[in-house]
Amino acid sequence: MFRFQSLDEDCTLEEEDDGGLIEEEDEINQFNDDTFGAGAIDDDWQEEHKRLTGLQGGTGLGAGLGGGGGMGGKSDLGGAFDSSSSHLHSSAGQLPLPPSLTFSLSSSGLPPPDVEDRAGEGGLAESLARLILEADPAITGVGAAAPPPCSSGSSLCALQGLEQPMVLPQPSSIPHLNQLHQHPHHQLPPGPSSGLPPGLPPSSMLSYQQQQHLLRRGTAPMAQMNSHSIWENSMGFGPVSISLGMVTHMEDSPLMSIINEVGLPARPPQGRSDEGRDLSERVPPPRSSSPVIGSPPVRAVPIGTPPTQPMSHALNHQIHHPTAVHVRAPIQHRYPPPFPERLSPNTLLNIANSPLCRGPFPPGVGPVLSQIQRAQLLNSQMAEWARRPPHCPPNHTPPIRHNTTHLHPQHRRMLTQRMQNRGVDRGRTGGDRRSRDPYSNLMSQKEKEWVTKIQMMQLQSTDPYLDDYYYQNYYEKMEKRQERERDSSKKEHTTKLITPQVAKVEHTYRPVQFAGSLGKLTVSSVNNPRKMIDAVVTSRTDDEEKREKQVWNKRRQILYTVEKMYSLLLEVQDFEKRFVQAPEEDREALLEQHKGRTLQLCNALREKEWDDRVSDEQCVMIMSVRKGKRLISRLLPFLPSPQAAAVVMAISRNLPALAKKDKQDQVLCWLVEPVAAVIQSLCSSALTDLLQELQGSEGQLASVLHNKFGVTLLYLILSEGERMQSSDANCQLMDDNRWTELVFSVTRELLSVPPSSLSPPLFTPPNLLSLFSRYVDRQRLELLQDKLQITSLSR
């Protein structure tokens, strides 16, 4: 508004600076847009006016419009007019102006000479004005004060003013506005003074309030004529009274101009104390996009507001009468009627004026208690009614059903007794006193229940021992004491305390899943945001993890090694076939390949640091796996003899360990043949060494004998030794006493070992007997024979 004033002063429209004017107009338009929103029309009202006059066919109003159009060029007023009219452009776009409002505008802008110019042209306007003046006594009264020509002129002004809003918005931009223009245009003849009395002097200034009153008053007579006038409906005026005192000087005050442009705000409709609307104002509208699944229930009333209207007994039903189906309350309803007989003035006021007229929960929300709770209540109620005394004192209020399910039975009994006593004593006096107090029952039953409900909710717990420790403990102790007292006599009377608890409801979100579908639905809401990743945390201790890891890693490594060696081995094994099949020229290459591979194999068995020795560890490692044992058995024939010997040595050295791992004896026995082959290729010293290795530490031989393979191996060695001795006279086996000693120890061991622990070998070489006969005496020989079941003919 201040801007307008400044514009009025600053605007030098004598120059008719279009650029400057346009800029200001744009500014104003922008201001308009910012205030009232887009949709402002940026058009020339003059053109629009011309168009409309063309349409109208040149009535007196049209002439008036022409005159009004002519006004636009005026110097000091024009600027203001333009500025305000451009305002009208935009505002008219949104709010169809009541014709009444523009009266002041036009009147403010019109200098007297213009009025007089139009006086002759506005014949129709005059008649209309007179009609209106006659119709409304107040206006007549007002109009009487003003000079007649002025009044007619002002009526014309009014009409012209009325025209302005219609003229100004241009037809081009917004199509619907055309209709608007047409509409008021047609309505114009009957309704020029649908607001301000035309009788008002143009220079009168009305305060905001007064104008509002006028406007309001003005629509009354028009109501019948323009029942569907957009102007009226938009403003929603009501009848107002006008008084003489209200007629004041109307000036081009900024406030007035604002009022003219904007129009007055609609008065809130009275008498329609719409409960829902009030509530909805306090609460954001329900989310249209919120999915039902998992969303919080839409509340019209914020949580925590106390109830005001008598509830539909929802709570009471829940607490005291679980379901109508199950329980037909035989007791008289204790709830007071909606409007009790004795109402205090305060109560009445409360009821009448309370903005929250609904219960705390909208009807859509289900009952508070869950299924379990309801069942519990039902049980408790049945128990209660069974125990209740058949009658009650007349003055006593009907007994209230309590939720005593969570209480200890003894506690419950005490309470009921107490209540009965109290009821007898106090029933009369309390009632009397309360009846005399005019301010009683300010807190309605519903409100009491509401508070109680909140308190009860706070008592609910999933873990009573945690939340209500002392109560639980106290009653437990009491029970124990009772049990101790009447231990022997009445055991059946002591009942076990069963405290019903609130079910521990799992509130974790489980996404909706359809059977047989892939993946999960993406329905999500505030309470259940979708799970992006189904990450499950498995917590394991570090040590455990490390150990497990180590074990697995090692095994994996072994298996890997075994696999690699196998592939080499297979290649080596297939060499023969390929060699035969290969043509001449390729054979050398193949041979080379073969050699290389064999070498690799050998290397695989070697230790990391020492390249020349077969690694004991490696062998054992490989042999710890079943596949590894098989591998070795197949590998042995391909290894060069020293290495093969070393492998066999390693085997014999570690036989107990290997045997332990291979309890079934099935895998090691594969090794027999290749090992036998190796042994046969051994020299005497090596053989001795082997035997020594086999014997190893104390007790190793025993465990060896325990094992099938071990026994077989032993026999093989011995038989080989025997063969050597028997075949070759100057074998070096007897050169040092080692062999003899070893054999002696072996025989000793064989004799001492119990027959049960001696496992039968895979086969018994035939020359063992001759071997033993060499070293042991007859007696022992016989013993050995029996034990080992070796005969000259045995295989």
Add this chain to the structure above:
Amino acid sequence: MNYVPGTASLIDDIDKKHLVLLRDGRTLIGYLRSIDQFANLVFHQTVERIHVGKKFGDIPRGIFIVRGENVVLLGEIDMDKPSDTVLQQVSIEEILEEQRLQQQSKQETEKVKMLALKDRGLSIPKADNLDEY
């Protein structure tokens, strides 16, 4: 006990005459009209009773709404019981005067005490400023 057996509730105290002692030391007597889950109290026909020595005075206050956290204790006044006390009721002006005198004397003693302590180099912080327990 009426509504919620096994618990304490103010529901049964509604529309009865109560005496409430507030944290700031005031004593109010009035009819308890309404409560809520925080034990905010609505008192009707409230009277503030000031006690000075053996005398007391009642100042009518009208309707009081007490925030629950400021209540020290609340007790029902049994109207049936005969109220024979040694206390003597006086007019409001008198009791206010008495109270003022009492406060004055207390302040003086406090001042003297503080001075004495200061002389000895000791200081006791004023506990009434701190609202921490």
